[in-house]
Amino acid sequence: MRESDIDRVWEIMEDVAICMVTTHAGGRMRSRPMHAIPDRDEGCIFFITDARGAKEDEIASAPDVCLAFADIGDNTFLSVTGTAEMERDPDKAEDLWSTETQAWWPRGPHDPSVRVLRVVPDQAEYWDTRGNAITVGLKLLVARAAGREADLGESRKVRVR
Numbered sequence: 001m002r003e004s005d006i007d008r009v010w011e012i013m014e015d016v017a018i019c020m021v022t023t024h025a026g027g028r029m030r031s032r033p034m035h036a037i038p039d040r041d042e043g044c045i046f047f048i049t050d051a052r053g054a055k056e057d058e059i060a061s062a063p064d065v066c067l068a069f070a071d072i073g074d075n076t077f078l079s080v081t082g083t084a085e086m087e088r089d090p091d092k093a094e095d096l097w098s099t100e101t102q103a104w105w106p107r108g109p110h111d112p113s114v115r116v117l118r119v120v121p122d123q124a125e126y127w128d129t130r131g132n133a134i135t136v137g138l139k140l141l142v143a144r145a146a147g148r149e150a151d152l153g154e155s156r157k158v159r160v161r
Contacts, residue, residue, distance in 0.1 A: 009124045009160060012078040013038040013045060016069040021047070021117075023055060023084075024062035030054075034117075036067065037096050043161060047117040048093055048101045048109075049086070056115065059084045065119055075129035080160070082121040089116045121160040 013019075013036055022031040032055075037046040045067065049055060059065070063085060069078040093109035093116050105111045 006160060008128065009078065009080070009121075009126060010038060010040050012069055012071070012076055012126055012128075013067075013080070016071050016076070016078070018069075020068040021055075021119075022066040022068065023058040024064070025054060025058050030058065031068070035100065036069070043120065045080070045082075045119045045121065046092075046096050047119070048096055048105075049115050049117045050105075051086075051088070051113045051115050055117065056086045059086050059117070067119060067121075076127070078124060078126040080119075080121045080124045082119045082123075082160075084117060084119045086115045086117050088112075088114070090114070092116045123157070124160050125157045 017036055018033055019036050020031040021034045022029050024030075032053075034047045034049065037048075038044075039046060063083045065082060065084040067078075067080040067082070069080075071077070090110045093114050096116065097109050102108070105114050
């Protein structure tokens, strides 16, 4: 594993920001879009969320989660698995607070329903084409005409911690 692979995982999370967070829900899986706040220094990804949904119970009973990031404009995709925990932490929520979160919780980070979701990543896999759909299509055509496999970028499995 190269350090640059780990760096690329963090870069994708920072660039894409919105991901699908998948939890276990009573023997099934459930995904919802959430705004990720990656923190390389702490080695985790934070989310501001709400206690009024089912996430808190789902994570308490099964803390393994998957985060799926997709930048369809660049054909870059990232899947991160890790361990999640939710807590009521108004001070941390305040550190992570933004104009966007204020729109969801107008009472601010000290609103009793605000929770901080913390995911410590374990493994990641990314597919990094770094090109738009036209570029990818051209690469496929050229490879087919030449009778060889298309070079569509990198795919790496990365142990994050």
